[in-house]
Amino acid sequence: MENFKYASIAKRAISFTIDDIITSLLFIGIFYNSIISLQTPESMVYFLQSNVWYLIALKVIYHTFFIGLNGMTVGKYFMKIKAIDENNGDVIGYNRAFIRAVVRALGEMLFYITFIFAFASPKKQTLHDKIINCVVIDVSN
Numbered sequence: 736m737e738n739f740k741y742a743s744i745a746k747r748a749i750s751f752t753i754d755d756i757i758t759s760l761l762f763i764g765i766f767y768n769s770i771i772s773l774q775t776p777e778s779m780v781y782f783l784q785s786n787v788w789y790l791i792a793l794k795v796i797y798h799t800f801f802i803g804l805n806g807m808t809v810g811k812y813f814m815k816i817k818a819i820d821e822n823n824g825d826v827i828g829y830n831r832a833f834i835r836a837v838v839r840a841l842g843e844m845l846f847y848i849t850f851i852f853a854f855a856s857p858k859k860q861t862l863h864d865k866i867i868n869c870v871v872i873d874v875s876n
Contacts, residue, residue, distance in 0.1 A: 739824070741859045742816035742871040753810030758794050765789070791844070795836040803832035815875035821858070821868050831867040838863040 742750075763770060766786065773779045801808040806817040806826045818835070820827050827835070842849025842863060849862035858870050 739819075739870060739872040742814070742873045744853055744859060746814045746816050746873065747853070747859070747871060750808065750810035750814040750816060753813055754797070754808045757809055758790070758797050761797070762790050762793055765793075791840050794843075795833070795840050798836035798839060799829060799833045802827065802835060803829035811871070815873065816871050817874050818864070818869050818871050821860075821870040827867060827869050831869070835863045835867050835869060838866055 766782075766789075769782065773782055798808060801811075802818050803826070806819050811817060818827060818832075819825060820831075838849060839861070842861070852862045852865065853859045856865075858864075860870060864870060
């Protein structure tokens with residue numbers, strides 16, 4: 736098995752930010768007509784509270800699709816990093832990508848607790864990576 740160059744936390748953070756911007760823009764696009772009609776900060780808060788599950792579902796679908804397809808979300812593509820099976824280097828597929836996306840979303844809701852694992856891991860694995868035996872590698876030359 737070849738030795739992988741694991742993606743840095745900085746690259747993963749930038750990738751995360753890009754993906755969050757994309758999913759947020761998709762959410763805004765889907766709910767645009769409702770959003771533009773909001774008049775007060777209270778109505779905006781109520782709208783977000785009422786629709787947070789749609790945003791979470793959108794993130795799970797987005798991450799499942801792209802990670803399952805080729806191991807790269809749009810953010811990972813731009814940062815030249817890729818999620819792969821840590822044992823054989825293959826793409827993890829849709830089933831494992833779905834589990835990873837769900838645990839990732841839960842981690843976001845719980846103050847990013849699953850992400851903290853990367854700081855203590857030599858492979859920089861988050862909890863959602865460890866659960867499915869996945870690593871994120873740097874594929875830049």
